[in-house]
Amino acid sequence: MKVLYYDCFSGISGDMNLAAMIELGVDVDYLEEGIRALGLGEDVRLGVRREARKGITGTKVDVIAPDSHHSRTYTDIVALITKSSLPERVKERSIDIFTRLGRAEAGVHGTTLEEVHFHEVGALDSIVDVVGAALCFEYLDVDKVISSPVQVGGGMVRCAHGTFPVPAPATAELLTGIPVRGGAVQSETTTPTGAAILASIVDEFTDSFDLTIDAIGYGLGTKDLEIPNLLRACLCHDDTTGGIWATGHAMMAECNIDDMNPEQYEHLSDKLFEAGASDVFYTPIIMKKGRPATKVGVLYERDLEHDILSVVFKESTTLGIRTHPVTKHMLNRTYGTVHTPFGDITVKIAFLGSECVHMKPEYEQCRQRAQEHGVSLQRIYEEVYRSFDGCSSE
Secondary structure, X not given: OEEEEEEOOOOOXXXXXXXXXXXXXXXXXXXXXXXXXXXXXXXXXXXXXXXXXXXXXXXXXXXXXXXOOOOEEXXXXXXXXXXXXXXXXXXXXXXXXXXXXXXXXXXXXXXXXXXXXXXXXXXXXXXHHHHHHHHHHHHHOOOEEEEOOEEOEOOEEEEOOEEEEOOOHHHHHHOOOOOEEOOOOOOEOOOXXXXXXXXXXXXXXXXXXXXXXXXXEEEEOOOOOOOOOEEEEEEEEOOOXXXXXXXXXXXXXXXEEOOOOHHHHHHHHHHHHHOOOOEEEEEEEEOHHHOEEEEEEEEEOHHHHHHHHHHHHHHOOOOOOEEXXXXXXXXXXXXXXXXXXXXXXXXXXXXXXXXXXXXXXXXHHHHHHHHHHOOOHHHHHHHHHHHOOOOOOO
C-alpha cells in the first residue's frame, strides 16, 4: 500500500505543500498545465528554486501572478474550477478544499457559505495552491494519507479583518478535531489553506506509524524561523497486509437508548444517511438493572462529525454520545454481470489478494427480475449462483 506521510513539525501552507510534492516527484510541467486549465492567464505560473532553511536544503515555490486585491465569493471560485478542463477528480478535490475554507470563514464571520467573500484565500496564488494540491494528490495516486499532529505556532497574525492570535480563527475552525501543537515559534506556521488541505486529504493523524520510507521531500516556507521552516513529506509503503486487503479509517459514534419508540429508528437512519453516514446499525443490549435497550452505531468520516452528532441529538432521545476512531479492513471489491435465463444481474465480487472469495447479487435487481417473471426471489438467487462462472464474469 502506497502511503503519503506529512510531518508537520513546522506547520504547513499551500506553497510549502506544493514544494514538498515537487520534491516527491510531481512534475512541474504537469502542475503548470493544470494551472493553465483554470484560464487564469499566461502571467500566472510557478517559480521553483532550491534553497535551505537551518542547513536543510529543499524546494521553494512561489506563485507568480499579477498583483490582485480582487475578492472572490465561494460561488465565483467553484464556477472557475467547474468550467475548467481539469480532470473531474481534481475538480472535486479542489472544490472540497475550498468548501472547507468557505465553511470555516462562514462560521467565524456568522454568514452563509454562498455569501463568504475570500480575501487572502481568493487571491490568485491561493487558488493555485489549492488546485495544485489536488493535482499533486492525483499525480501521486496514493492509497492513504497520514499526518503528524500539526504545529500551529504562536503569537499574533495580521489578517484581512485585523490582528488575531495564532492560530487564526479560520485555521482553528479547520483544525477542529485534528491534533495540534503550538508554541514552537512566535509566528504563524499553519495557514488556513494548509489546514484545509490536510482536513481534506488526510485519513489519519498520528505520531505512531509502521511504514517503510521510499522518498522524502522538503517544502520550504518563506520566513526564517528559530526552527527549520519547512514541511517534510514522505512517500512510504506499508506491507503489513501484504496488499491482500485495503485499510481505511473512520469515526464511530455510539449511544445507548432505552426510552425511544422503535418506529422512529427508521427515520433516524434516513436522516443520518442524508447527513453522510457510511453505515447505521442497531444492536439490542441489556443495561444496568436488566433494562433492555438499543445501542445505536454510526460510522462516518471525521469531517462530518458535527452534522452526524447533531442528527443523533435532534432525532433520538439520547443525552450523550461516545465517539472514537476506528480502522477498517476491507476486501478489495469489483462489480460483474451474471447472465441468467431471467436477465442480467449485477454482482459484487470480493477478493482476498488475487483470490475471489465472495460474490453477492444486487438485491434490488434480483427482486425486480422476480417480479417481472413471476418467480420467487430465491429462484433468482439460485440462478445467479448457478450461472456465476467465477471471477471472470463480465
